[in-house]
Amino acid sequence: xxxxxxxxxxxxxxxxxxxxxxxxxxxxxxxxxxxxxxxxxxxxxxxxxxxxxxxxxxxxxxxxxxxxxxxxxxxxxxxxxxxxxxxxxxxxxxxxxxxxxxxxxxxxxxxxxxxxxxxxxxxxxxxxxxxxxxxxxxxxxxxxxxxxxxxxxxxxxxxxxxxxxxxxxxxxxxxxxxxx
Amino acid sequence: xxxxxxxxxxxxxxxxxxxxxxxxxxxxxxxxxxxxxxxxxxxxxxxxxxxxxxxxxxxxxxxxxxxxxxxxxxxxxxxxxxxxxxxxxxxxxxxxxxxxxxxxxxxxxxxxxxxxxxxxxxxxxxxxxxxxxxxxxxxxxxxxxxxxxxxxxxxxxxxxxxxxxxxxxxxxxxxxxxxxxxxxxxxxxxxxxxxxxxxxxxxxxxxxxxxxxxxxxxxxxxxxxxxxxxxxxxxxxxxxxxxxxxxxxxxxxxxxxxxxxxxxxxxxxxxxxxxxxxxxxxxxxxxxxxxxxxxxxxxxxxxxxxxxxxxxxxxxxxxxxxxxxxxxxxxxxxxxxxxxxxxxxxxxxxxxxxxxxxxxxxxxxxxxxxxxxxxxxxxxxx
Numbered sequence: 244x245x246x247x248x249x250x251x252x253x254x255x256x257x258x259x260x261x262x263x264x265x266x267x268x269x270x271x272x273x274x275x276x277x278x279x280x281x282x283x284x285x286x287x288x289x290x291x292x293x294x295x296x297x298x299x300x301x302x303x304x305x306x307x308x309x310x311x312x313x314x315x316x317x318x319x320x321x322x323x324x325x326x327x328x329x330x331x332x333x334x335x336x337x338x339x340x341x342x343x344x345x346x347x348x349x350x351x352x353x354x355x356x357x358x359x360x361x362x363x364x365x366x367x368x369x370x371x372x373x374x375x376x377x378x379x380x381x382x383x384x385x386x387x388x389x390x391x392x393x394x395x396x397x398x399x400x401x402x403x404x405x406x407x408x409x410x411x412x413x414x415x416x417x418x419x420x421x422x423x
Numbered sequence: 424x425x426x427x428x429x430x431x432x433x434x435x436x437x438x439x440x441x442x443x444x445x446x447x448x449x450x451x452x453x454x455x456x457x458x459x460x461x462x463x464x465x466x467x468x469x470x471x472x473x474x475x476x477x478x479x480x481x482x483x484x485x486x487x488x489x490x491x492x493x494x495x496x497x498x499x500x501x502x503x504x505x506x507x508x509x510x511x512x513x514x515x516x517x518x519x520x521x522x523x524x525x526x527x528x529x530x531x532x533x534x535x536x537x538x539x540x541x542x543x544x545x546x547x548x549x550x551x552x553x554x555x556x557x558x559x560x561x562x563x564x565x566x567x568x569x570x571x572x573x574x575x576x577x578x579x580x581x582x583x584x585x586x587x588x589x590x591x592x593x594x595x596x597x598x599x600x601x602x603x604x605x606x607x608x609x610x611x612x613x614x615x616x617x618x619x620x621x622x623x624x625x626x627x628x629x630x631x632x633x634x635x636x637x638x639x640x641x642x643x644x645x646x647x648x649x650x651x652x653x654x655x656x657x658x659x660x661x662x663x664x665x666x667x668x669x670x671x672x673x674x675x676x677x678x679x680x681x682x683x684x685x686x687x688x689x690x691x692x693x694x695x696x697x698x699x700x701x702x703x704x705x706x707x708x709x710x711x712x713x714x715x716x717x718x719x720x721x722x723x724x725x726x727x728x729x730x731x732x733x734x735x736x737x738x739x740x741x742x743x744x745x746x747x748x749x750x751x752x753x754x755x756x757x758x759x760x761x762x763x764x765x766x767x768x769x770x771x772x773x774x775x776x777x778x779x780x781x782x783x784x785x786x787x788x789x790x791x792x793x794x795x796x797x798x799x800x801x802x803x804x805x
Binding site: 271272273276280281 | 462465466467468469470473656764765767768769
């Protein structure tokens with residue numbers, strides 16, 4: 244590799260007084276003074292959330308309004324800070340979703356422990372837990388910072404679903420092909 | 424109203440005038456602290472403090488929002504906080520001097536106001552009479568003498584705090600102020616050599632300097648910043664050092680001395696140091712304006728008397744006085760903006776650089792400048 248020696252010129256007298264540099268600096272700062280402001284005024288103006296953002300973890304329903312979580316507890320086991328607590332429950336036999344295996348009786352995510360890593364979303368076989376766009380969680384007590392099942396569904400809402408896995412399974416079962 | 428005022432005892436008149444000036448200086452100090460925050464924010468591309476508002480002001484349609492965006496009410500919030508928060512007195516300090524220091528800081532800051540003329544009006548004979556609390560002949564000398572007492576408050580605060588960082592801050596403050604006082608005084612000597620022409624009664628009054636800058640003719644109406652740019656530069660640089668502004672904030676140096684001399688101070692006592700710093704800045708800007716920027720003359724080569732003739736205010740001493748005070752205050756505020764502008768442009772100097780600039784650059788330059796102008800003035804005024 245060729246070495247290119249750069250000649251370092253000695254400063255001229257006018258440069259050594261620093262005055263031209265200070266004047267140039269003053270010009271720069273004055274231009275910044277008149278420029279539009281860079282910052283967002285947060286509560287009123289919100290930043291644009293990029294795709295794939297990992298915000299507060301939430302539980303979602305499928306387009307038919309069925310809760311997708313089947314309380315397999317994989318997320319609970321994978322969660323590095325152990326922020327998730329699931330109490331598994333049965334689905335009542337007469338319910339319209341009785342063909343689904345199970346449902347959580349209670350689902351809690353402690354947001355004081357959550358590290359927003361997204362492992363729960365990655366591990367979920369039912370695509371029931373998603374880290375969505377909300378980035379700000381506040382509360383006055385420790386209890387307030389624990390999201391229970393109702394709150395998680397409220398935050399999560401409904402997301403589109405391509406598979407409708409349990410509906411397909413139910414249809415297959417009705418047509419006598421329960422090992423489909 | 425005017426007759427009633429004029430028949431009062433001179434002492435009462437003086438007290439009223441003093442009170443009026445203090446009532447102007449204090450809000451300017453408060454506004455400066457706000458302006459500092461706003462200017463720094465704008466230069467850094469932020470909107471700055473713009474949230475606090477008093478509910479009944481919020482009801483005014485446009486003005487209320489405008490004042491809120493301008494951050495006017497943050498000044499009140501700051502002031503209220505400083506007044507009412509607990510004034511803690513650390514156990515290890517020398518209590519008497521610790522409390523004395525902020526008071527000593529305020530005294531020179533407010534005393535120097537007395538000898539600064541801040542406006543002018545025309546009397547019946549058409550002569551320009553400067554407005555000042557005390558238009559004394561020693562003018563600038565009095566200002567230098569009293570304002571340099573301000574360093575005692577920093578030394579007292581640093582020493583009485585009885586801990587390392589404040590002490591270092593106090594030592595640096597004294598070294599810095601002594602170094603720059605010299606070049607500051609030397610830089611204005613040629614100006615007074617020029618003003619005190621042979622055959623006139625000698626004076627150091629600031630009113631006379633402004634009068635000199637409002638003569639007719641090309642050279643007569645020229646402000647001193649054009650005649651003596653080197654003097655103006657040295658004076659301005661020393662002024663930054665004397666008022667402990669960046670880039671010369673050695674007494675405070677947040678980055679290496681926590682808070683410098685006021686590390687142990689809080690609440691109202693700290694607020695007094697703060698106001699004293701801004702008062703020094705206001706006085707410094709006022710003196711610079713008087714010496715080099717033509718005082719209350721609106722523009723170079725346009726004196727106040729000319730302007731009074733144009734707007735037909737020559738026979739209205741009160742209106743003309745208010746106008747001249749407005750022009751003067753405008754220039755002072757522009758200078759204060761310049762102080763802030765420089766603060767957010769130039770990085771701060773190290774302590775050894777401050778000493779080197781003071782002793783090895785500015786002082787020889789000031790002496791050379793004095794000699795050159797002394798010889799030149801001797802030849803011209805022969």
